[in-house]
Amino acid sequence: MSRDAILGRVREALSVETDTHVREVVKKSPHSLPVLANGPDGRTQAVKEFLPSVGESLEEHIAAFKVLSDKLQTEFIVVPSIDSARQAIEQLRQKHEWERVAVHNHDLVQTCVNQLSVEFLDTSVNYDAHALEKCDVGISGCDALIAQTASALVTNHSAGGRALSVLPPHHVVVADASQMVTTMADGFALIREKHGDNWPSFISFITGPSRTADIERVLVLGAHGPKKLTIIMISA
Amino acid sequence: MSQSTNPTTQFQTDANRVTADVDRRSFLRSSLRGYQKTRTATQERFLSYESARIAAGDAKWEAIENLDVYLAQFADKLESRGATVHWCSDSEEARSAILEIIKKHDAKSVIKSKCMTTEEIHLNELLEKEGFEVVESDLGEFIVQLRDEAPYHFVFPAMHLKKEEINTLFQEKLKSINTDDPEELTMVAREVLRQKYLSADIGISGANFGVAETGMISITENEGNARLTTALPKVHIALMGIEKIIPRLEDLALMLPMLATAGTGQHLTCYNSQLGGPRQDDESDGPLEMHVVLLDNHRTRLLADPEQRDALRCIRCGACLNVCPIFKNVGGHTYGTTYQGPIGSVITPHLRGLKDWKHLSHSSSLCGACSETCPVKIDLHHHLLRNRRDAAGKGQGGLAEKVLMLGFTIVMRRPWLYRLTGRLGKIGHVLTKPIHGTRIDPFYAWKKTRDLDDPAKQSFKQYWKSRK
């Protein structure tokens, strides 16, 4: 079969070792910090030690998240309590005149939206994509907020499936400050902890509203996905 | 693009034409200057970008040097999650595997998110011939598809077009309003494509990485089109080259920022999604079937080269194109390849044959800007030299080159003859001065694009003697 044929060719190709000169070129560099151990640990460490630093404390993380969010045009709102998160969402509803809101079966999301007088679409169970397309906003939870990149890490479990966070023109994420982690590697570790070997079929780092610069490098938000991304973090 | 059969002639013709278009070249340059500025700023935020490059390069070395193990692990994991893996030796096999899936589902329309590998196997031509509607959803790809053109740059497919040209195109093909505002143009495309996502039966995507440990593909994008392509249609087909593997999930935490920084200058691209299988039992949406089509198409031939397998570590960020003086002057279409620029020049001779594509090894000034910018430290400019060496070694240089090299060897081995030639050369230069730049100059063709300075009064040898 093709599998064996291809793997056979790969094995045969690899029976000759890589030219040491070519391999050497990669190692040598006058500008680099001491090279970390090869392999996975070295690389996870590299993310902390070589990529941009965002400090250790929650305050530093929030500050870094804020700076990048401004650049990305993500609306990042830090509120002191669940009550104020509910108010923030109510204000957003008024401002953007939401009528149809997509949500999912998620404790924090449900607590934050149950006061809204709008039509709801629940995407935690089989739903109609055309109905989702007509929603003004999708409100979801997340697995983590990543300080180093100002991303919301979601899976289809934490975000009501694959489409809720990308099909409506506005995506709102509600999160708790305890979900803030330093790097993307920390984010993966959280999902690993939560799901073990039974990975969700969809994981995504959402970093700002959808964008394109394909026409003359001019930045346009909302290419295909949401034009607006709001992240509400409760820091009680 | 001229449709010449011989790639070398086509390159030369197109290069001449494009380099003469000063306006377009300066347009290209100014856009690449913008890229450079953003990228520099992002890179400067790193604690050590140089070390991060080494670590990222290391991850890809580990993957490539153990590709047999990781590929098998990747496929097994994916299958255990309910996906189907298709192993395809060449374009033909990949095309028929994909066609079979589409036919089996009685599909009518196909939506695609950006995937260079589908360009490599000419998938769109086939599907359109078979009567399917195929829509490219990435904005840049959508534009070049409407123009019936190949992507100009594998990261910025429509970078050569001005907004006025896109306006004309949209008015003509989409009957859209008259506007050359990039935002309004983008919204025109958004509206057209929205409906396509909802109605398409099949979504086809590429993959930027294949995670061996967990059996997931990872897709990087800014627009959200790949997310929609892999969320709404009931079947998802992902086509990926076998070299896209990385060992572990956590490696993405390093590779994704590196790809973004080098590729567009962003610290991270808007959506970085990992997909491992179709919709699972406890999930409410997503495709019912996921097919991953693994493509060899002579990648194993490149892998068998102990020097140049290095190039399989490429993460297709496109940075080497952006800094390449040749790319800036001849543009993307001139290459006539799926992958343009330095990386394209290195790998195309391996993927499509050295004989027809060796001229690409000369489309380099050997300045080394590509190797210096590559986020995984591929030794690009030396590989171009190695390709030249290999072409020469196989006697593919042609008769003129052979005669020239023979003459060179004879002269260089005989000091008296070398001295004599030097003197004759000087005399010849002075004597032919009146005809320089005219057509009767025997070196007209060579001098047409070059200035030949007067030789120095004193040769190096004379200088060396006199200084003692």
Ligand code: SF4
């Ligand atoms: S060779 Fe390096 S710089 Fe060029 S596209 Fe590949 S990874 Fe990027």
